[in-house]
Amino acid sequence: MRSRTIRVDRLARVEGEGAVRLVVRNGEIASARLSIFEPPRFFEALLRGRAYTEAPDITSRICGICPVAYQMSTVHALENALGIEVSAPVRDLRRLLYCGEWIESHALHITLLHAPGFLGCDSAIEMAREHGEALRRGLALKQMGNDIITLLGGRSVHPVSVCVAGFHRVPRRAELAGLTERLERAREAALATVRWTAGFEFPDCERDYTFVALHHPREYPFNAGRIASNRGLDIPSAEFERHIERRQVRRSTALHTELRSAGPYLTGPLARYSLNFERLAPIAQEAALAAGLGRSCTNPFRSIVVRAVEVLHACDEALRIIARYEEPDAAACAHEPRAASGFAATEAPRGLLYHRYRLDADGTLLEACIVPPTAQNQAAIEEDLRRFASRFLALPRTQLRERCEQLVRNHDPCISCATHFLRLQVTGR
Amino acid sequence: MNRRPARRRVIGVGNPDRGDDGAGPACIEALRGRLPLDVELICCDGEPATLLALLESASETYLIDACVAALPAGRVRRWDAARRPLPARTGIPSTHGLGLPEALELARALGVLPRRCVVYAIEGRSYAAGEPLSAPVRTAVESVARRIERATAR
16 A cells, blocks of 8 residues: 655645645545644633623734624624614625725735745745736735725724724715725726636636525625525524534644534635625626636635635725715714623625624623634635545645645635634643 | 836834834834935835835835844844845745735835835844833934934935
């Protein structure tokens, strides 16, 4: 029996620190393991005992790439606990903030992390020499996303204006209108990015995923909707924990997550797109079909095109929100704390992000539960490696390594977000 | 054809709320009112796209950033990045590691690095949240400010 081990000790061009270990026996993948070795960060524990009003600014620190997602899931869960309904303009502004985050996060991943591998480049710097225009276009899109977040959130990373029941400050109509011209150019750039990425060469790797994403009757989901799957799941966020099982594995500081009914599942752009194609803006639908995507996408390598389609949708949606924006009477609505629990899921760029909180009567946080998208996707990523890596075993070592890294990178894991409490076992004392 | 405007910039990179990481912004504050009027003073958090835009639209830049290179705190090193890359890690392991050296190399690859691009790296001691600059870094900030004052005097 011939046995061979392929190790990628430090994955390149992903957010955070992880590794891959494949064991090959007789030309077949015997085991595939994604290790996440970043230390746990204890956010759920350090939220306990803090005032509920502090939570959005604490959870935003979980990620420098998708802080808005963490803030959104936090405020929605806390508003769910406190029975708060925000006004329509505030809801729209939160969607706009999310547009900014999708644009900056996706543009960054497409341009600096994912595309170089399709173009035979080791890095974005190498790619810049040959594909300078595409790199500039991607950075300009990222800047657009950052500028939306800065306008609404006070700064581009870890924005500070989001609060429970609204915002600390909302923009004037004229401030938002000032973004319109640049957003129109960004929409053109996003369309060009869809066409550019559609021209990459994709290996034939289709997979019958169990997709899980938010689903909303009228909107492509950012921060509202029921949790749905292509296997019949259709539940409110409050029921999510009853339908999943989370467990610790030795190789990861992020908890593995499976659906009790369907096992490993995938969340993120492929799932969102495949469950919500009809909710995309018409321009994004047209671009997706012209790019050869179809109404569902099950090839993980094509996720780069799906991300580009989502950037296009986010630019178009941002323009639509700005065009109809009316300044709300109040930036935030009055409310009182109470003893309660609240739940919410929103769509981070990388996928479904679930939060649950329990408060006491004066609003002190007694318990927090955060389920990040990358933790949910670990098992699906390992399954991708098991199913597809064998197709690349004949490649020279450096190319094989790059393909294995791509199989992880396809799902844009944010490893730093996903790390969780690690059980400490002490023996022999 | 070089269409770059004759614009001179001093860019202080860093976070003033993180101890010695605030060396760059502190240098910008120290230079206010001391340079010729055509020299812009800019603080930047180091976001690579922002840095790239600042580099692209300038003919001459002076960047100040804090660094960790196992040297005594306050030690200043200087490079002209237009002549050679900074002695830093190559490639981009993750966007968590994307910083000034990578932004400079992206600018070089895109052909938009300013003709003169001087980098002052000040070795920091502490990067704790909410801490002020350490004493050696405060001294180094003034020393770098004087060097930039001399370099831009014309």
